[in-house]
Amino acid sequence: MAEYKLLLKHSDDPATQTLAGYKKAGGYSGLAKALKMERQAVIDEVKTSGLRGRGGAGFPSWIKWNGLPKEKVKPHYVLCNADEGEPGTFKDKMLMETAPFQLIEGMTIAGFAVQGDVGYIYIRGEFIDAAKALRKAIDEAYANNLLGKNILGTDFSYDLHIHLGAGSYECGEESALMSSLMGERGMPRLKFPHAPLPTVSGVWERPTLINNVESYSCVPHIIDKGGEWYATLGASTKNSRGTKIFSVSGHVNKPGNYEIEFGTPLKELLEMAGGVKGGKLKACIPGGSSMPVIKPDAVDVAIIGYEEMGEVKSMVGSGGCMFFNEHTDIVMLAWRTAHFYANESCGKCTPCREGTRWMVQIMDRIVAGNGQKGDMELLTEVANNVEGRSFCALGDAAAWPIKAFIRQFPEEFEYWIEHGKSPVTSKEALALVP
């Protein structure tokens, strides 16, 4: 299989970043079609498509859409999670910069389907270019009656706003994003079954739909070409439909965003990206830095799909696919990863706040040459105490990679602990050692 460009079809064509160009390329036919449909029919179409959340969790999108009250009492909000912060993932950035109208159209269709009144795009603070592109596109959409009052002459009115984050990974967690959007501290909130679902009581305690940029961007295509057609993509997999954009980075010859159909072997993704650069493949993190690392033998057999990746003990995640060549020091990689999560922990719950720092301290000691016997077991134990015990998934995200690095590459940790130096002696690797 090769690349299948659906969302990124016109990413090379700056003309589609204007309304005229986007329409010429077939844009806004989805919205026009949706506005003529029953609201429930739009949701059913999304159900038929089998679309699953592209932010990382892979939750069936239609269940969220269907969860908002049909009898509207309070205003409904539609949120777009554009706080793309997972290390190794940069697909949403590209989608917003090169296809802003696709996202706006998707969110407008979603707003129509769930009787939304206002939409917010919560953009990662560093994504200035994406925010600028969206600002321009939103202004143009307003000027052309594609947003605002009585869209396209119907009685559907819908506003769309941009909100820039202030630099926190945690705010990509949907409940923390809502806290942040409301002007509160970027900390996660209680979730079901401890509190109502966002679809019942989300932002400002109003029914709220929240999806990822890529999920919303799929919607115009699903409505335009039909859910059944969309479901034919990735039909070879167990339960993953459509396309997925992978941000391929690391030691590859052609890093970048690659859109593929579900069911594509991971190996082919590596080939699309020009193969491994500077040596043999040593490891791959297929779905963003919080996903467990896998070894080349697993890369050879892995099929991209939400369930299929589980067979090699990893996950699709957000699609931040990182390949590492033989000069990579896995312990240093683990050290960097641990630092990232300790830095981004919001501090709300005990396991994540204390556990991530402890893991960093142990890793710091190991890479400073002061590792001790038992450190690997201790790291795993600490990670176990964080995993599943934390308030939100950030704790899991911090624990999984550390556990996987130790499980997959115990010999490297043992070497570091025993010798106080890296087992990888190539120049490329040594350059990383502090």
Add this chain to the structure above:
Amino acid sequence: MAAATDIQTVNIIVNGIELAVPKGELVVEAVKRLGLEIPIFCYHPRLKPVGMCRMCLVETGMKNPQDGTIRMMPKPAAACTLPVSEGLVINTESDALKKDRKGVLEFLLINHPLDCPICDRGGECPLQNNTLFYGPATSRFIEQKRHNVKAYPLSDYVTLDLERCIQCARCIRFTEEISGDSQLAFRFRGNKTHPITFNETKFTSKFSGNVIEICPVGALTNRKYRFRARPWDLQTSEAVCLNCSNGCNIWFDHRAGKVVRINARTNEAINEEWTCDKGKFGHDYYNDEKRLETPFARTGDELQKADYATVYAKLLEAFHGDNTGMILGDSLSNETYITAQNFFTGQLGSHNIDYRFSANQAKGASTVDNSIASLELAKTTLVFGTHLADDLPIVFLRVRKGWFNQGTQVILATDRSDEVSEFAAHTLVYKPGTEATIAKAFAGQVSVADAAAKCGISEPELQAAITAAAGATVITTTSLNHEAAEVLKALDGNFNAYPTGANERGAQLALACDGLSALEQLKKAANGELSALWVVGVDLFSVGLPREEVIRALENVDFLAVQDSRRTETFYYASVALPMTLPAEQDGSYTNCEGTTQQMKAIIPPVGQAKPAWRVFEELSIRVNPRMPFSQASEILASAPAFA
């Protein structure tokens, strides 16, 4: 309130035991019905649950209603945030949970300084207790502990130790949800997260002392108590706070006969489990170096130590008939008021006995329709002419609780904005002295336009507030302008003019006040027309009267008797003086603003030769007219029909 049968219950299974509990109850509360206890840190029954500390993790599952099979969840869940639902299965004890609890405690302890031997909380610390029951015995942590600010003075009363802090946010949530001043917040993130005031400004909450008590570690400590005792060295006794009329229940912690600290004692009907800072930190007067320890009698220009017999003789010589007066403070015991009335009017024959210093207070006595606890259920509340957080702090917390929990609509009419305006739907700030006009506007007796112009309020604002206040529960104090009080009393809703003196209500019940008022007595004294004046438990220089008037009265009265616990300014004008015990040094009862009479037993020994005022009155009384005197405070209360 709903009848018991109306409460919806759900069936849950806790550790294999089936039970029915009210729907929506939190798991951490529901398991208490079986006598089980789940360890907690951040959870507090009076604060909204947040699920931060992860100490209360339990195993959860669901029972399938069809086939009865139980499916357990892969991850443990926080019991403090999980509401019960039909078929919920809870396990509170298992090997996995033991490990989880050990894990959480290990995390909490790795950066905790473990300076328990010098920590005020040591000995009564939830972190110590939970560690003892659930924690690891040793640490696997060999890295550098996180260092942070220690002994940071947040205010004159509260010290913050950030190394001991476990980031449970109880203090932050208290200031957000209960006191409403929101002065504390988290700063920074990740492992640097810590609570602090905004911009490190002074923590000026009027309820700051409560955060010390709800802190589950020694991060927030009491500056007045810091390093003064270990908890196990203290004796603690039930007491009632007499610093205002709310009558908060307190724990009176004392050591070697001296008060060391005050903590809140739970009483759902009055203070729940809170105190105000005046109550928590304002008990220094027990240890005042100016305590009066012996009787005094004047010889020429000098006050000299004397014995009771001498002073009694002088008193009985000076006081008889209607040309003498007695002025009492408003925080004395009911027994004092009862015996004072019996003795002064019954035995000495003077009706000039009074406790009130403001003209308004003298005209209208307190009227109470609402108990403190019932205030939180009011639909609409009109707070009129009082600064609740200062005058009646616990009533303030109830009014705010009503607004926070039930959405009580609060209307404030006062001469400056205060803490109530933070949550009031309407705030009317009137010109001082225009209370009666604005009250009449509420009653429709003057036009809104006229009232608005006179009181300096915009007309639409006043109109909106008046409309909103229909049928409101009125809260004010006895010192409100009498005319305004009468108008408000006649309105449709409940009317509460709460007394502000600690036992003003008791004085009102016990004293007839049918002679000269306190102000009239002082005026007469100033003109040299009063032969003797007896001042009990009040410093005339601190009741808001002009100094010159007080001096003139005290200088021109022939004979001045002062009975007080300390050498007040009034004391220095005395002809004779008698030492008086303070509430914790005597048996007595006190009636709070809502009319609840609370007993208090003697806790610490009296200072020097100090006696309860009622005992002095009894001893004098039998000298006038021999009979069997009252020997116990309880006999006196039982003898008074007003307190039946």
